[in-house]
Structures are given as C-alpha cells and as structure tokens.
Amino acid sequence: MYTAQGALEREQLVRQYAPLVKRLAYHLMAKLPASVQVEDLVQNGMLGLLDALSRFEDGQGAQFETYAVQRIRGAMLDGLRENDWLPRGVRREMRRVEAMIHQLEHQYGRQPLEGELAGALGLSLEDYQTLLLEARGHQLLYLEDMNGDSGEGYLERNAIGDGGDPLQMLEDADMRSALVRAIGALPEREQLMMALYYEQDLNLREIGEVMGVSESRVCQIHTQAVARLRAAVVGGERTPVTKAKRGRRPKGVTA
Structure with a gap:
C-alpha cells in the first residue's frame, strides 16, 4: 500500500518519464510495419514503466532511467510477441535468407551482394526487396536467441542488481565482441545506415535524406543488415536453404 505522499510521488515520476516512453515507442516504430499502432506500443511501454517504478527502490536519477529503458x-x-503481428511465412522466409547469407559468405569469403542473395534464393531482385519490406521488424521476434539454458532472458540477466555471474558476464562480452565484428564486416552502405539510426538516432526519413534514397529503401537496407548480423552472430544453420521457383513469390509471403 502507498501513502498519499507515496502515491503522489509515483504519479509525478510517471509524468516525468512518460516522454521517455513515447520517444522509445516512436523509435521502435521505425522497425515495424504500418499495421502496428504506436498507441499500443505506448500503452505497453507505460506498463513497463510502472513495473520499473515498483521494482527499483530509488526511482530517480540516471541509473533508474537506464533500468527503466530496459523494462x-x-x-x-x-x-508485439503476444499479438504475433508478423506472418509466419515471412519469418520463415527471413530465416531462409539468413541461412543463405551464412552459406554464401563462406562460399565467397565476403558478404554477398543483394543481387547474389536474390539469385541464390531463386527470387527476382524486386521480389527479394519486397520481402525485405514485408519482414520489417522480424528480428524483434527472436529474443529467445538471447536466452540461456535456464530460460532466463538477456534483459533479466543484465538488469541492475547486486553483481553478476562472472561466466555469464564473459559470455555476454563474447556476444558483444561478435556483434562488433559482424557490424564491421557489413557493406559500407549498411554500416552507414546502422550508424545513423543507432548512434545518431535519426529516423528513417532523415536517413533517407542523408543517403539519397527513399524511406522504404532505408527499411530494406535495415532489414538486410540485421539479417546479416543474425547470420554472423546466431548462425544460419538452423533453417535449411531451399530454392524457390525463380520469379515467383515464396509461399506464405503476401504483397
């Protein structure tokens, strides 16, 4: 139970950090299809904020904000995961893309070009780029890849607490190192897009203006970059690579 003063302080903190929830929601929207409503993200984010306030004792300062962002x-x-907003066929096709990236990278000794990927998958370049648009945000559904054998999530392991498991910290450091190497191996254009989005915090329209391409093209580049990173860090062996009939859309993928 909260005292009247405690309830008032909690309400003030909710108002204080509400803009943070909206900012995170709009930033996340850049990775999601138009069918996802920003209001739903904000509503779920506010629940996360309330959870953070109840779990974090001090509830103030930069340290709390770091913790709150995670929650x-x-x-x-x-x-998003509960609503299962992305068609299973699209998720399946993106796993096939990741497996092909992994295969061609070993074959060529470099990152495959967009046209090479499309051809190897048995798709026209136009169909492949359409798939990248449809799969916008598919990586958000793969959080289980970050789970340990115990089923504990990455965010739970890294939440603020009293110390941590040294072995787990080493494994997480290895994951970060692998990710840094994978980002460094991206094609130059994809590295620029990732830097503008994740470091400079630009939105898709602004990135398009910098790179001289459309917003939809930025979405395609982002999806392909994330697929390359997943193929490098997670590995592409989980899904067998099979060719689709050339010039036709993969089954289960709608325009």
Whole structure:
C-alpha cells in the first residue's frame, strides 16, 4: 500500500518519464510495419514503466532511467510477441535468407551482394526487396536467441542488481565482441545506415535524406543488415536453404 505522499510521488515520476516512453515507442516504430499502432506500443511501454517504478527502490536519477529503458522496451516487445503481428511465412522466409547469407559468405569469403542473395534464393531482385519490406521488424521476434539454458532472458540477466555471474558476464562480452565484428564486416552502405539510426538516432526519413534514397529503401537496407548480423552472430544453420521457383513469390509471403 502507498501513502498519499507515496502515491503522489509515483504519479509525478510517471509524468516525468512518460516522454521517455513515447520517444522509445516512436523509435521502435521505425522497425515495424504500418499495421502496428504506436498507441499500443505506448500503452505497453507505460506498463513497463510502472513495473520499473515498483521494482527499483530509488526511482530517480540516471541509473533508474537506464533500468527503466530496459523494462519499457521489454514490455513493448512482449506486447508485439503476444499479438504475433508478423506472418509466419515471412519469418520463415527471413530465416531462409539468413541461412543463405551464412552459406554464401563462406562460399565467397565476403558478404554477398543483394543481387547474389536474390539469385541464390531463386527470387527476382524486386521480389527479394519486397520481402525485405514485408519482414520489417522480424528480428524483434527472436529474443529467445538471447536466452540461456535456464530460460532466463538477456534483459533479466543484465538488469541492475547486486553483481553478476562472472561466466555469464564473459559470455555476454563474447556476444558483444561478435556483434562488433559482424557490424564491421557489413557493406559500407549498411554500416552507414546502422550508424545513423543507432548512434545518431535519426529516423528513417532523415536517413533517407542523408543517403539519397527513399524511406522504404532505408527499411530494406535495415532489414538486410540485421539479417546479416543474425547470420554472423546466431548462425544460419538452423533453417535449411531451399530454392524457390525463380520469379515467383515464396509461399506464405503476401504483397
């Protein structure tokens, strides 16, 4: 139970951090299809904020904000996963793309070009780029890849607490190192897009203006970059690579 003063302070903190929830929601929207409503993200994010306030004792300062961001994003992603907003056929096709990236990278000794990927998958370049648009945000559904054998999530392991498991910290450091190497191996254009989005915090329209391409093309580049990173860090062996009939859409993928 909260005292009147405690309830008032909690309400003030909710108002204080509400803009943070909206900012995170709009930033996440850049990775999601138009069918996802920003209001739903904000609503789930507010639940995450309330959860953070109840779990964090001090509830103030930069340290709390760092913790709250984890909880807010986690609540938004949980909401997306529960709604299963991305067609299974698209997820299946993107796993096939990742497996092909992994295969061609070993074959060529470099990152495959977009046209090479499309051809190897038995798709026209136009169909492949359409798939990238349809799969916008598919990586958000793969949080289980970050789970340990115990089933504990990455965010739970890295939430603020009293110390941590040294072995787990080493494994997480190895994951970060692998990710840094994978980003460094991306084609130059994809590296630029990732830097503008994740480091400079630009939205898709602004990135398009910098790169001289359309917003939809930025979405395609982002999806392909993430597929390359997943193929490098997670590995592409989980899904067998089979060719689709050339010039036709993969089954289960709609325009």
